[in-house]
Amino acid sequence: MPLIDAHTHVFPEEVIKNRSRIAENDRGFGLLYGQPSSRMADGDGLRTYLNKEGISKAIVVGFPFHDPGLLALSNDYLLDLSKGDDRIVPFVMSDLWDEKRGVGEIERCIEKGARGLGEVAFYSEGFSVEQRKGLDRLVAPLEEANLILMMHINEQVGHWYSGKARIDFAEMAAFVEAHPRLGIILSHLGGGLCFYEFMPEFKKAFANVRYDLAAVPFLYNNEVYGFVGSFLREKVLFGSDYPLLPASRYLPAMRGLEEEVRAKILYGNAEEMLGQT
Numbered sequence: 001m002p003l004i005d006a007h008t009h010v011f012p013e014e015v016i017k018n019r020s021r022i023a024e025n026d027r028g029f030g031l032l033y034g035q036p037s038s039r040m041a042d043g044d045g046l047r048t049y050l051n052k053e054g055i056s057k058a059i060v061v062g063f064p065f066h067d068p069g070l071l072a073l074s075n076d077y078l079l080d081l082s083k084g085d086d087r088i089v090p091f092v093m094s095d096l097w098d099e100k101r102g103v104g105e106i107e108r109c110i111e112k113g114a115r116g117l118g119e120v121a122f123y124s125e126g127f128s129v130e131q132r133k134g135l136d137r138l139v140a141p142l143e144e145a146n147l148i149l150m151m152h153i154n155e156q157v158g159h160w161y162s163g164k165a166r167i168d169f170a171e172m173a174a175f176v177e178a179h180p181r182l183g184i185i186l187s188h189l190g191g192g193l194c195f196y197e198f199m200p201e202f203k204k205a206f207a208n209v210r211y212d213l214a215a216v217p218f219l220y221n222n223e224v225y226g227f228v229g230s231f232l233r234e235k236v237l238f239g240s241d242y243p244l245l246p247a248s249r250y251l252p253a254m255r256g257l258e259e260e261v262r263a264k265i266l267y268g269n270a271e272e273m274l275g276q277t
Contacts, residue, residue: 001266002267006237007239010046031163055087057088060091063119065093074093075105078092091117094109094138096138117148117150121151128168131171142182150212151187153191154191176205176209189213198231211232214244215245229262233265
């Protein structure tokens with residue numbers, strides 16, 4: 001069965017080598033990658049992972065650096081990787097705090113082959129009305145080019161971990177409702193927003209939203225796969241969060257799902273979504 005990993009992370013070698021210095025100047029980066037034990041991968045590591053795990057395609061996402069130079073460096077690195085390997089689907093990042101600069105970087109990357117924007121995250125400040133309004137103004141190029149937005153959404157209860165942010169679900173819903181044509185992936189099962197799909201008005205507003213499984217083994221027990229297979233089979237994409245976890249960490253727990261359901265989650269839903277860009 002084919003496998004599309006819809007959530008992987010890659011960094012240029014320069015970023016990995018200079019992680020300590022970057023972490024001192026970028027709080028969000030420091031939260032996730034400031035410790036030497038935090039896993040980071042470059043393009044060679046990604047290709048080794050794809051080969052080892054038998055992955056036919058992978059969405060590779062950028063990081064929301066505050067430094068525009070690091071953003072451009074990372075974006076160009078991802079775009080160059082995709083030109084040399086058609087398994088790699090590049091999602092770039094832009095300045096989330098400067099609208100003019102952010103839109104300009106998105107437009108530049110679209111011209112060079114970007115397929116989406118992500119993983120958009122507000123690790124240090126959280127997501128509330130201010131961030132929602134800024135993002136509203138930033139996504140126009142994506143809507144015009146029919147590209148995808150991936151957002152980091154974490155659960156609002158349970159244990160704390162580095163990078164866990166305060167996210168106003170009402171503001172997130174307001175953003176989605178304001179952009180009905182925009183294809184959106186909410187990472188980590190949308191931090192639990194997926195469970196609101198039982199509300200008819202929510203399900204209607206979130207028609208173009210998909211959810212990925214990134215980091216699910218750290219968050220939920222294996223029963224969550226049965227829930228996903230029963231109620232969200234059309235809306236969930238497999239995503240590993242590599243190099244945090246490999247695909248092989250997820251697959252054994254999914255063997256109990258019907259083959260048709262597994263096919264949708266492991267590649268069919270992602271294939272359909274990417275085919276619309």
